[in-house]
Amino acid sequence: MLFGRRHSIPNKLRLSKVTGGIQIPSRKELSLRSRIMPTPLPAQLIIPLQQVGADSAIPVVAVGDTVRKYALLAGSESDAVVPVFAPASGTVIALHQQHITVAANRQASIECLVLQTDTGGDESLALSGHDYRQLSPEDLCSLLASAGIIDTETASKDTQSLATLLTEARKTNVELLVINGIESDPYMSSEAAIAREYAEAVIQGAAILQVATGATRCAIAISANQQESRAALQSALSGSSIELIAAPDQYPAHDLGLVIGGLTRSTPATVNHGVNQGVLGLAMHTALAASERISNGKPCTSRITTITGMATQTPKNFCVPLGTPVKHLLALCGARDIAATTVVSQSALNGYAMQSLDEPIAQWHAGFIASAEDELANPQEPEPCIQCGHCITVCPRPLQPNQLLALTIKRDWQQLQQSGLADCIECGACAYVCPSHLPLLQTFRAGREELQLRQHGMQRSNYWQQRFNAHQTREAQEKTQQLEAQRLRKEQANAKAEPGFSRQQARSEIADAVARVKARRLASDKAATGTGKSGHSGEEQ
Amino acid sequence: MMPTLLPSEHIALHLLLWPSLLMAMAWLVATLLRSSAQQRASANSTTILVEQINALLPQTQCGKCGHPGCLPYAKAIAAGEPINHCPPGGPQTINALAQLLADLPQPLDPAHGSHEEERVAVIREDECIGCTKCIKACPVDAILGAGKVMHTVIASECTGCDLCVEPCPVDCIDMVVVSNNSATWPLPEAEPHPRLLQEIC
Numbered sequence A: 001m002l003f004g005r006r007h008s009i010p011n012k013l014r015l016s017k018v019t020g021g022i023q024i025p026s027r028k029e030l031s032l033r034s035r036i037m038p039t040p041l042p043a044q045l046i047i048p049l050q051q052v053g054a055d056s057a058i059p060v061v062a063v064g065d066t067v068r069k070y071a072l073l074a075g076s077e078s079d080a081v082v083p084v085f086a087p088a089s090g091t092v093i094a095l096h097q098q099h100i101t102v103a104a105n106r107q108a109s110i111e112c113l114v115l116q117t118d119t120g121g122d123e124s125l126a127l128s129g130h131d132y133r134q135l136s137p138e139d140l141c142s143l144l145a146s147a148g149i150i151d152t153e154t155a156s157k158d159t160q161s162l163a164t165l166l167t168e169a170r171k172t173n174v175e176l177l178v179i180n181g182i183e184s185d186p187y188m189s190s191e192a193a194i195a196r197e198y199a200e201a202v203i204q205g206a207a208i209l210q211v212a213t214g215a216t217r218c219a220i221a222i223s224a225n226q227q228e229s230r231a232a233l234q235s236a237l238s239g240s241s242i243e244l245i246a247a248p249d250q251y252p253a254h255d256l257g258l259v260i261g262g263l264t265r266s267t268p269a270t271v272n273h274g275v276n277q278g279v280l281g282l283a284m285h286t287a288l289a290a291s292e293r294i295s296n297g298k299p300c301t302s303r304i305t306t307i308t309g310m311a312t313q314t315p316k317n318f319c320v321p322l323g324t325p326v327k328h329l330l331a332l333c334g335a336r337d338i339a340a341t342t343v344v345s346q347s348a349l350n351g352y353a354m355q356s357l358d359e360p361i362a363q364w365h366a367g368f369i370a371s372a373e374d375e376l377a378n379p380q381e382p383e384p385c386i387q388c389g390h391c392i393t394v395c396p397r398p399l400q401p402n403q404l405l406a407l408t409i410k411r412d413w414q415q416l417q418q419s420g421l422a423d424c425i426e427c428g429a430c431a432y433v434c435p436s437h438l439p440l441l442q443t444f445r446a447g448r449e450e451l452q453l454r455q456h457g458m459q460r461s462n463y464w465q466q467r468f469n470a471h472q473t474r475e476a477q478e479k480t481q482q483l484e485a486q487r488l489r490k491e492q493a494n495a496k497a498e499p500g501f502s503r504q505q506a507r508s509e510i511a512d513a514v515a516r517v518k519a520r521r522l523a524s525d526k527a528a529t530g531t532g533k534s535g536h537s538g539e540e541q
Numbered sequence B: 001m002m003p004t005l006l007p008s009e010h011i012a013l014h015l016l017l018w019p020s021l022l023m024a025m026a027w028l029v030a031t032l033l034r035s036s037a038q039q040r041a042s043a044n045s046t047t048i049l050v051e052q053i054n055a056l057l058p059q060t061q062c063g064k065c066g067h068p069g070c071l072p073y074a075k076a077i078a079a080g081e082p083i084n085h086c087p088p089g090g091p092q093t094i095n096a097l098a099q100l101l102a103d104l105p106q107p108l109d110p111a112h113g114s115h116e117e118e119r120v121a122v123i124r125e126d127e128c129i130g131c132t133k134c135i136k137a138c139p140v141d142a143i144l145g146a147g148k149v150m151h152t153v154i155a156s157e158c159t160g161c162d163l164c165v166e167p168c169p170v171d172c173i174d175m176v177v178v179s180n181n182s183a184t185w186p187l188p189e190a191e192p193h194p195r196l197l198q199e200i201c
């Protein structure tokens, strides 16, 4: 950092095929046939207040309050907590804990706010935008940080608040900002749809984020096979310094770690959501939300989500107010008999089947597949591993899934750490090709969670140990200080008397003085008996 | 009387005696050296062992094992004390220790307490009289307060050792279970497909 450029980012940015990976026939056409649709408001919106991290935003409204669209519903002083805004005007009818599936594909009981939407018009706050070129990076950052934007890695492996990412980017002198619009899942098309229809806004958002993060270069990455979206971006980009990168048609090309590895032509060990090797990757959704925030003043209250699958009649992308229940959208797509269909969230390869269709749509939901029978592979009884090695061939990271599986089943955590389970990106390519139908991905997910918990436990007990040691050192110090203080007090008591002056001496001196007085009195008495007693007694009075 | 030796016998005697004498001395020196090295190595390996054991203990610092903290118990285990005296660690710690020490896993010794869910201390703040007794009891300085003012526990620092509960003269400290409400993906059973394991290994 001291000497300027630390990282070697090539002048010409390009993405070539990653080793491993698989080819899957695309089914994006299903949902790309129609344009992005605005969603008719559902009767109720369910808005989770804890979106990123462990803390909930604190509601600023109470049950019974009426709110207008874009009004602040919950906030916090902390940067790590994402504020929540009203996606529509209406009445707050409940504030309660509800079980929902959160970003990391986990079920959790989370504080939610339920908003009854107005049946009449949608009354919104009057908002005004700015020209980003006239704002300083600091102003842009604070505007963006207070907009409630969450950055979600494609296929929703990880979510982060944009505020934290911006702070990190500014601290680490990021060189390259990549707007990741690659979608290698065969079904999901929200990024492609955004690029096709909102190319201008995406590019403006990218420019805003570039200024806000202070990145020297900025690039937008998109799948090579999305011709229309590429063309739209290309024409909107004319005259701009932002570069366009085409990603190979391969699963899982979307993974941020692989993108950064490809661009810097290195193998990043483990990629965190944030700045890695001088590159910050943000989702295309984030760029769109950033442009809405700065140019129109709108906080983030909606996202583009794909509803697709053979069980729907008119699959398409929706512009969804956050908090809309999934089943509301499925009904809009003419899904038949939704109670009986399996709805898969996020991805056909590494998503998960929804337990309940009442769950609200949040910023991390890329899309939902309502699958007809036999459309997606049904879980099959696993058979023994035949050591065919297919999983090793397709794994985009240098891992050996078959061995990892055996180790996870044995719960050999130490070995697992060494074999790199932490580097698995949970793409599911291994499980897709495994002829024995072994639940590789599912096992790795569980194993990675357990590994993280263990690491967390380790860190915590190390911390406690430190605290205990510090406590003991402090106690020992206090003890010596006490002893020292006692000693000092004694010394001071001694020192009060002048040096060389002891009690003994003092006593003898007093005795001497008394003796002297007595002697003098005796002498004067004698003299008085000679000259007359009155003189002495007069003297005494 | 000593038999007189022929010159040839003399030479043979020398040839036999000296090498064996030298070898005996060399052996003696070597053994001495080796034993001192072994002593040093064993002292070294004990500290390493203590560290390894300590790393497996939960570091709650509760003293339920009968030692003033986890490190002293780690030392005691290294010196041969049973491995089942730590209630906060519970079966998980015992199993890990058994694995490390090639010992048999055994149930927790009930004399030292029972394994419970994770807890943190919470002071009922309006009842606190500010006596500072709990502050003195806390092994990790997780309690904040001063004489005659309200005290509180910093939840993120609290190990849940419950050492502060007993000294409180007005019983205003509760141990509250830490709620972990997020459901994680289930790990597959230890051996879901016995055949599979055989094939892999």
Ligand code: SF4
Residues within 6 Å of the ligand: A391, A394, A395, A396, A397, A399, A401, A423, A424, A425, A426, A427, A428, A429, A430, A431, A440, A441, A444
């Ligand atoms: S081991 Fe992980 S990274 Fe490799 S293919 Fe399987 S899921 Fe993907």
Ligand code: SF4
Residues within 6 Å of the ligand: A384, A385, A386, A387, A388, A389, A390, A391, A392, A401, A402, A430, A433, A434, A435, A436, A437, A438
């Ligand atoms: S693909 Fe399946 S069967 Fe083949 S080696 Fe991997 S785990 Fe075993």
Ligand code: SF4
Residues within 6 Å of the ligand: B057, B058, B059, B060, B061, B062, B063, B064, B065, B066, B067, B068, B069, B070, B071, B073, B085, B086, B087, B088, B089
């Ligand atoms: S019982 Fe366990 S946690 Fe408590 S001090 Fe002993 S070793 Fe540490």
